[in-house]
Amino acid sequence: MSQPQTFSDRVWDFFCSLKLAIVTLIILALTSIIGTVIEQNKPPQHYLQNYGMSESTYQLLDTLQFFDMYRSWWFLGLMGLFAVNLICCSIKRFPGIWKIVSQPRLVADDGLFRTFSNRDELLIAGSVESVRDKLTGLLGARFAAPTVTEQDGKIHLFAQKGKYARLGVYVTHASILIIFIGAMIGNVFGYKAYVNIVEGSSIDKVWPRAGQEPIDIGFEVRCDNFEVEFYEGGRPKLFSSDLVVLEGGQEVLKKTIIVNDPLTYKGLTFYQSSYGPAGDPTFRFRVTARDSGETVEVNARQGQRVALPGGGSFVVNRFAQNYDNFGPAVQMQTTGADGRQGNPFIVLQNFADFDVRRGGAYSFSLLESDQRYYTGLQVAKDPGVWVVWLGCFLMVFGSLTAFFWSHRRLWAVIEPLDKGVGVKIGGSAHRNQPAFTLFFDELKKDVHETLKS
Amino acid sequence: MTSSLFFNLTTGAYFVAMVVFILYIAAKSDQVGFAATVIGWLGFAANTVAIGLRWREAYAMGFQQAPLSNLYESVVFFAWSILLVYLLFDLKYKQRAVGAFVMPFAFAGMIWAQWGLDDTIAPLVPALQSNWLTYHVITCFIGYAAFAVACGVSIMYLIKVGKEEAAGNNPIGGVLGMFPSTKILDDINYKAIMVGFPMLTLGIITGAAWANYAWGTYWSWDPKETWSLIVWFIYAAFLHARFTRGWVGRRAAWLSIFGFAATIFCYLGVNLVLSGLHSYGGG
Ligand code: HEM
Numbered sequence: 001m002s003q004p005q006t007f008s009d010r011v012w013d014f015f016c017s018l019k020l021a022i023v024t025l026i027i028l029a030l031t032s033i034i035g036t037v038i039e040q041n042k043p044p045q046h047y048l049q050n051y052g053m054s055e056s057t058y059q060l061l062d063t064l065q066f067f068d069m070y071r072s073w074w075f076l077g078l079m080g081l082f083a084v085n086l087i088c089c090s091i092k093r094f095p096g097i098w099k100i101v102s103q104p105r106l107v108a109d110d111g112l113f114r115t116f117s118n119r120d121e122l123l124i125a126g127s128v129e130s131v132r133d134k135l136t137g138l139l140g141a142r143f144a145a146p147t148v149t150e151q152d153g154k155i156h157l158f159a160q161k162g163k164y165a166r167l168g169v170y171v172t173h174a175s176i177l178i179i180f181i182g183a184m185i186g187n188v189f190g191y192k193a194y195v196n197i198v199e200g201s202s203i204d205k206v207w208p209r210a211g212q213e214p215i216d217i218g219f220e221v222r223c224d225n226f227e228v229e230f231y232e233g234g235r236p237k238l239f240s241s242d243l244v245v246l247e248g249g250q251e252v253l254k255k256t257i258i259v260n261d262p263l264t265y266k267g268l269t270f271y272q273s274s275y276g277p278a279g280d281p282t283f284r285f286r287v288t289a290r291d292s293g294e295t296v297e298v299n300a301r302q303g304q305r306v307a308l309p310g311g312g313s314f315v316v317n318r319f320a321q322n323y324d325n326f327g328p329a330v331q332m333q334t335t336g337a338d339g340r341q342g343n344p345f346i347v348l349q350n351f352a353d354f355d356v357r358r359g360g361a362y363s364f365s366l367l368e369s370d371q372r373y374y375t376g377l378q379v380a381k382d383p384g385v386w387v388v389w390l391g392c393f394l395m396v397f398g399s400l401t402a403f404f405w406s407h408r409r410l411w412a413v414i415e416p417l418d419k420g421v422g423v424k425i426g427g428s429a430h431r432n433q434p435a436f437t438l439f440f441d442e443l444k445k446d447v448h449e450t451l452k453s
Numbered sequence: 454m455t456s457s458l459f460f461n462l463t464t465g466a467y468f469v470a471m472v473v474f475i476l477y478i479a480a481k482s483d484q485v486g487f488a489a490t491v492i493g494w495l496g497f498a499a500n501t502v503a504i505g506l507r508w509r510e511a512y513a514m515g516f517q518q519a520p521l522s523n524l525y526e527s528v529v530f531f532a533w534s535i536l537l538v539y540l541l542f543d544l545k546y547k548q549r550a551v552g553a554f555v556m557p558f559a560f561a562g563m564i565w566a567q568w569g570l571d572d573t574i575a576p577l578v579p580a581l582q583s584n585w586l587t588y589h590v591i592t593c594f595i596g597y598a599a600f601a602v603a604c605g606v607s608i609m610y611l612i613k614v615g616k617e618e619a620a621g622n623n624p625i626g627g628v629l630g631m632f633p634s635t636k637i638l639d640d641i642n643y644k645a646i647m648v649g650f651p652m653l654t655l656g657i658i659t660g661a662a663w664a665n666y667a668w669g670t671y672w673s674w675d676p677k678e679t680w681s682l683i684v685w686f687i688y689a690a691f692l693h694a695r696f697t698r699g700w701v702g703r704r705a706a707w708l709s710i711f712g713f714a715a716t717i718f719c720y721l722g723v724n725l726v727l728s729g730l731h732s733y734g735g736g
Binding site: 018022025035183192237258260262269271392396400403 | 655669
């Protein structure tokens with residue numbers, strides 16, 4: 001029967017085979033481990049130092065692209081092979097499955113009946129028509145309305161449920177390809193970038209992760225305020241940036257973003273990702289000279305010496321947003337008119353009259369402190385992400401369908417015999433046979449009762 | 454009434470249930486098996502109450518977070534998930550002896566959490582403040598728990614199948630007589646993976662959705678993500694091997710044990726051995 005296979009048949013069969021799928025899955029699983037053991041995309045010195053690797057080992061692994069393996073030609077090649085396998089396998093099998101779904105076999109011959117493990121035969125007194133009507137009614141009530149076909153003097157009934165369950169596997173498999181397509185769209189048409197915006201300023205360019213040239217985004221984003229909050233004990237609680245999108249100087253969108261709640265505008269999404277101080281903090285002090293009682297208000301910037309009436313001066317060395325849970329504080333130092341430098345001391349913003357007790361020539365109250373921050377944003381453009389989500393949805397939907405739904409079919413033949421009416425009934429389910437057997441045994445009882453009455 | 458009291462009760466109940474399940478296999482008494490199952494249910498109830506109380510305790514401290522925020526909480530939730538899946542399978546299959554091979558996983562988790570892990574309630578850092586965290590952890594752990602059940606019955610399968618083959622057509626008595634038949638064990642293995650696989654798929658997807666919300670990339674080949682994909686590949690291979698290559702029985706059992714080992718590595722090994730973004734590392 002079987003023809004000698006041509007070469008192209010063999011290639012086709014190779015790409016259709018499930019063996020290839022299993023082998024590819026296992027190779028993918030094994031090779032994926034490499035990138036979890038060797039950190040990816042680090043500079044060469046990192047590997048030479050931290051992994052105790054010789055120069056030649058490094059060269060070898062680099063040639064094999066082990067330091068960026070998930071983008072290597074061989075890993076992407078494996079994924080490609082996997083996709084081709086999936087496509088070929090589906091092309092080969094789908095038409096057969098579609099035929100089962102769209103053109104059900106309405107007439108079961110003896111050969112088909114013999115394949116059923118669930119079947120029953122009985123002999124009824126009465127007319128073929130009355131048996132047909134009773135059985136049609138019963139199947140309609142207990143299972144699904146049957147299709148009636150008359151052929152060669154026999155009446156054939158066919159009823160089915162869950163025929164689309166057959167497609168679950170194909171939906172699952174297609175979903176994998178859809179996810180691949182979504183990932184490719186993102187790679188080709190999207191990019192990942194970052195940008196830092198100093199509070200009060202705006203940007204219209206972002207810096208891509210790959211490449212040096214900034215990308216013009218075609219609108220402006222301003223950061224009005226950045227806020228960081230801490231839990232007692234110092235763990236960060238909240239990072240937030242008040243962002244404003246501007247088109248031609250007009251505000252078009254305002255949003256306070258936090259981690260896990262980004263801002264999206266024209267296909268670009270801005271994610272809160274880091275922050276840092278921008279420039280030196282500035283302060284406003286009220287200074288009282290002890291001897292004269294004279295009071296002045298002065299502005300200062302960290303690290304800059306500020307002259308005081310009477311010939312002295314001071315400099316702010318450091319600033320803390322929250323010093324020992326007492327709130328904002330500076331560490332500063334004065335220099336007397338004689339040029340003698342005093343010891344560093346701390347001034348707390350929340351305790352305005354506290355510094356008098358130090359008993360220095362000048363006492364300081366910190367009225368205002370302002371540390372400007374920049375907010376660090378990740379910027380992503382990914383037009384493929386919705387395709388990926390669609391694929392994910394179909395994958396879950398498809399695999400649940402494939403696993404938990406089955407295509408159940410029942411056939412019956414009613415024929416006039418010498419001693420009465422012969423009825424044969426049989427059926428099968430494409431999965432979860434035990435449940436179908438339970439159902440069938442119940443049905444058998446009902447059939448007996450209904451037809452014998 | 455504090456959560457730690459109920460966690461102690463949980464650990465105790467799981468230990469007793471485990472011992473009584475073993476006794477059941479030795480004593481071959483249905484009453485003993487029933488008692489073990491009841492103790493399992495009571496432990497599960499205590500575990501549920503404990504997690505609920507801990508949730509309330511976190512709220513009372515001003516932290517609006519589900520009790521799934523660190524390694525300790527995840528391990529006790531893992532124990533809870535194992536019981537959930539196991540008890541549902543018990544309701545369906547009524548194979549008591551399986552308890553002796555599944556309870557040890559839950560008990561090991563509880564005892565490790567209580568003796569070895571830091572149980573302070575700490576607030577979540579901003580990256581973890583997301584509802585996706587809750588969906589992600591729940592789906593992943595139900596998946597892992599189903600794989601634990603599959604692994605337990607696979608071990609039973611391997612113990613039983615050798616004896617059964619040696620015995621030929623004679624029914625095997627003794628302790629192994631209390632085991633379900635190899636056919637049923639093989640079926641439960643497959644059914645558990647059928648539950649676990651879509652759950653793991655959902656777990657990976659919710660993780661990707663969350664990463665996309667937080668960082669703008671749904672997949673970054675972080676070691677944890679990669680390992681979850683490795684586990685997923687293994688069980689996908691299991692399903693396909695079973696379907697066409699007829700990998701049932703012994704080889705399916707080994708593949709299931711192997712898959713669970715990879716699962717545990719994904720859950721614990723990655724954080725304890727490799728580095729990554731996920732928070733459950735180091736306790
Ligand atoms: C990781 C990727 C894959 C996933 C998640 C997946 C998922 C599934 C699922 C859930 C089933 C149903 C299994 C069952 O009924 O127990 C299935 C069946 C199947 N898969 Fe896949 N699959 C994948 C890759 C592949 C590939 C690459 C092939 C290519 C040959 C393939 C061929 C098949 C076949 C032939 C069946 C049986 C179909 C039937 O019931 O008629 N699968 N797959």
